[in-house]
Amino acid sequence: MIGHRPFSSPVFIISLVLAYLLYFYPLRGELLYWRPMPVFLVVFFWLLVEPHVLGVGFAWLAGLVLDIFAGAPLGQNAMAMGISAYLLQIAGPRMKNYSVWHQLVVVAVLAMFYQLVVIVTGLVAGKSADAWFMLYPVVSTVLLWPFVAIALWKLYKPE
C-alpha cells in the first residue's frame, strides 16, 4: 500500500528522531539564540513529500511531542505546527512548480508564522517577547532548509 510508505521507511523514523535530538543539542553563548528548528524542518519536508498520508494531525502531534520533551507550555508547539501545516496544505500543491528560491520564500513565511505563534502563546504562559533575537531561529531554519530537503529527498527516493 502506498499509504503506509512513509511510516515504514527508516528515513522517516530516523529523521524524526534526529530532529528531536538536534533540538536538544547543547549550544553555548550567542549560538543559543540561533538554534534552528529541526523538528519544523523535518516535519515540513514530510508534509510536502507525502501530502496524502501526512497532514495537520501529524504536524500537531509532532509539536505536542516537542512540547513534552522541551517542557514548554503544553500545546505551544502543537498549535504552531498545526497552523503552519494548514497554511502549507493551502500552498503545498503548487510548491512543486516553484523555483528553489520561491520555495525558500514559502518556507520563510511558514517558519516566521510558526515562530510568531510560539511567541504569542509564550506571552500567555508569562514569558516576555521584547527582543529581536526571538526571530533569529527563523533565519537559521530557512538557511538550513535547502540542505535538509535535498539530503532527505536523496535518501528517501534514491532512484
Add this chain to the structure above:
Amino acid sequence: MKLIVLVAIALILLAVDAFTPWLDPVKSRLSLASLPLHWVTSLPGRVGEWTERSLMSRVELEKENAFLNREILVYKGQLQRMAAISAENTRLRSLLNATEMLSDKVLVAELIGVSPDPLSHTIIINRGRVDGAYLGQPVMDEKGLMGQIIEVQLSSSKVLLLTDDAHALPVQVIRNGVRAIAEGIGDFRRLNLRYVSPTVDIKEGDVLVSSGIGGRFPAGYPVGTVLDVHRDPGQPFMTVEVEPSANIERSRHLLLVFSEIKDFQAESAPSGEEPPHGGTDDRP
C-alpha cells in the same frame, strides 16, 4: 475542521497549563521523557572531555597534581584561620544574643542537560529525591550561587538559574550591608538590582552576597559584582548592573547546599505548601 479542533485542544491545554496547577504533576512526569535526549546529546561533549583526560600525558598530569596540591595547601591554611574567626564570630554573636550562624553541608552534582530555549534559563542536574534534593534548594558552583531547584525527580532535578527573568533573590553589599534584590533579566552575564534609590551607597566593584532574607538562600554566598551604576535624575530608582560570580553558562560541576534553613521552613509551613514557581516567592 480538523484544524479548528486541534487548535482548540492546544488552546485549552495552554490555558490550563498557564492558569491552573492541574497539569503540573503530569508535566513533571512527562519531562522525564527528555532525559534520554539530554543524555544522548551531551555525549559528544562528554566523550571530548573523556578523551582529553585519558590522552593527557604523564607530565601534564603531574603538573596538574602538583598545582592542585599547592591549592589545597593554600585553602587549608585559610581554613585554619577561618576556624578561629568563626569561633570568635559565634562568641561575639552570642554576646549580642543573636542566633548562631548556620553551618551548611554540600553535595556535588553534575550538569546533565541545558534548556534549549534561550528564554528559559534552566538546567537539569543528576541529583534527585534519593540524594535528598528538595524544592527550593540552593545550587552553586565553585565561584558563587547559580540558582535553585524548582522540580525534583527521583534522580534528577531541574534548576532555575539566577539569570532567568522569573528569578530574583535578596542580596547584600559586603562593604556596607546595603540590601537589595538581584533580578535575572534573561542574560547569562547580567543581573539587575531592583528598587535601589539614588541615595543608596553602592558603587562599581561592590561585591554582593546573598542576605538570607526570605529564608530560601543561606546568607553569605557570593552572588555577583556591581558592574555599572547608572543614575537617571528622571527615574525614581537607579539602574545597577551586576555580573554574576558563578560561571552560569559554563559550570558542569555544581554544589547542592544543604542548610539548616530547610528545617526551619518545614516548621513554619507545615502544610507542605510550596510556591508554584520556585523563584517568584523571593520577590518583594
